[in-house]
Amino acid sequence: MSKVVGIDLGTTNSLVAYVGKDGPLVIRDGSGDGLLPSIVSLGANDVVYVGREAQRRLLTEPLRTVYSVKRFMGRGSDDVRDEARLFPFRLRGEAGGVVRVGLGDREFTPPEISAFILRELKRRAEEHFQEQGEFDFEVDRAVITVPAYFNDAQRTATRDAGRIAGLEVLRIINEPTAASLAYGLDQRKTGTIAVYDFGGGTFDISILRVEGGVFQVLATNGDTHLGGDDIDQLMVALVTREMGAGMGAADPSPARLQAIRQAVIQAKWDLSERADTEIRVTEPGGGDAGAPMFRRSLSRDEFERIIRPVVERTLGPCRLAMADAGLEPAQIDEAVLVGGSTRIPLVRRSVQELFGRPPHTGLNPDEVVALGAAIQAHIMVSGSRDMLLLDVTPLSLGIETMGGAMSKIILRNSTIPASGTEMFTTFVDNQTAVDIHVLQGERELVSDNRSLARFKLRGIPPMPAGLPRIQVRFQIDANGILSVGARELRTAIEQTIEVKPSYGLTDEEVERMLLESFEHAEADVEARFLIEVRNEAETVLRATEKSLRNPDLAVAATTDLAPGELAAIESALADLRSVMESNNRAVIEQKTRVLNDVTRHLAEVMMNRGVRAALTGRNVNGI
């Protein structure tokens, strides 16, 4: 039997997991990494790079490398005009049409970019199953997760991405709900839980009732454009502002912008573990590669002051979701954290204040969504009925009425599948068609809501005005995706409906993209080996750099390290860095080994200090 997997298609990272004999498991790459950076880069001869290799190319090929593509799923080119200037890659597309991402001289829609990521995960999973000695290791079906607050267009775009990648999408499920499945599997209890999911680009809050294996979402809310990205952008703005003041470089090149972005992300990570760090930006390429460009110390207090507005934007949706669920914070039995941004101490404190209890942090916030998706995939193909997810539609669905107002047909937070009907008639004698505009959102006016599609009801039998009674039925399926059917009740004639999605792809376009996707070569076997060696090298580089940035280092160097040891490490680090761009696999491997050996003692020293600090109950930074 071919295999099914669960996929977390994230803004920053994506993961693939499956349910094996011993339970759900994240599938890792050769260097043990479960996270695949959601980055795609187009090389020479249209070779496509995905993941770590593409991440490296952010610095060298910023115009041919795209990240955070999830932000553009299901959106129109008009929607993203303001956002486009924040990204080094080009965003275009005709007015009123789907967004297109320009890479080199090619253009791709967001579902096509996402399909490259999905194909890489599919390949990773197939390799894993092959190594396990599975006879039929093909992965052809998947459950894919989306933010709970994704609208119909964004969900449809995600399903299209799966189809373009050659996957049958068993189900689109919501990320917080998936997380609750993985969480509930461990806990097996009854109660009300709040899942606070703050990821790279999106924020969701879901309130669930868990009882007898049924995970019933009571209410959900969120913001599909609020995440760690926003924190990074604030920090990038800070650095460019300060650099501009000192160096006259207010408008950095795309490559420098990427170097700044990576440096501030590193500092953000550091501050989840320490009270102080340093932002260190180096020249990304050219003759000065590696030369220091900008340095600045940053304390956690200052960082928290800068990012507080972003964190506070998550609290409004939490209160709305609780109001919709009819619950007070005291009635929440447990708060569960999901998404990398929940590692930030300020985020944890805010959640604790809101719900009046420390949040549950026992699960890896990066992996829990993929594990839940794998469990859902398993439920669907195994016939197991131990667990059941009952999710809701996050946004009300309605149609445009006279005067540009929206009339709601299915209310937000309705359990899905859900349906609603609306009666239509004609205004002119012998009218045979009626236009219907379908919308999603909570506002009164059509123009404030999301346009999903325009339908033309055709084939209405000619009758005097007002006589036909056309019943239009809106059906939201278990994926949260809409379909529409219509009947004229007097004649019982089924109507033909032409669907023109406002910001989506037609079936024909998806088919064509599926065919075209096979034309894009993936990097060949030799290139893959090189990529794996570079990934390994990168892991060692990062670990070393992290130790070198540790404020404890100065003390450790004088007490625990041999004279010259630090200099040897720095020289090995520079050596490895200088060959990272080369295509010589053996050289990179050798320099990685050298750096690994020369830093072994340092790693032990730092770890011992950490253990000592923990044993004496003091903060590492206080020693």
Place this chain on the structure above:
Amino acid sequence: MSSEARTLTLQSCRHCGAGAPAQVHFCPQCDRILTLARHGDYFSFFGLPRKLTIDLADLEQRFRALSRQFHPDYFYNASTPERLASLERSSYLNDAFRVLKQPLDRAEYLLKVEGLPSVGRHQDAKELPAGVLEEVFALNEELDDIRAAREAGATPDQLMARLDAARRPVEERAARQEAQLEALFSRWDRQVDEKSSPDVRRATLESLRDLIQERSYIANLIAAVNRERGES
């Protein structure tokens, strides 16, 4: 039509052709999920009599049990007609649960399936009983006066005191309506148990409809007073 007659309505299995009562979800002969019949109602779908008092914990229990029987997640490998039946039954179940768990939605739904014209949408002041009508006029006049007083520079304290005084009789009426509603729910349920004559039951439903109409009028008034309070 009486509620007993409805439960006799048959649906038929599209797969094997066997007949089944309207309130069952799977074919008694071949065990396949049945295509949703057009004859049943939300009450019979849950296996409940058409009564207005519902034990919410029991309703939730039934909702979860039924979800487990025909959620689309469990029909992924089934034939196309069965998948469609699972989708339709799940949608109907979710819609039914949403309506039955709210007492007022439940009552309005009962009125609809018992054949009384819909309520709540376009109430006309003329249809209200005289006592209510007087109260409405008096309150609206008082609200106009209060607005005028605000224009004339009355202090928020003065305005609040008048608004509170104006709100009191309306709130008392709202409380009386809640009690009446409860009494009508019980009366209807008793008449169902006692198999009272259609005319007697019809009279109860008409009282229920009038009360719901009055109630929504009073609710709008309270909302209007609260809006004024927000501005004062």
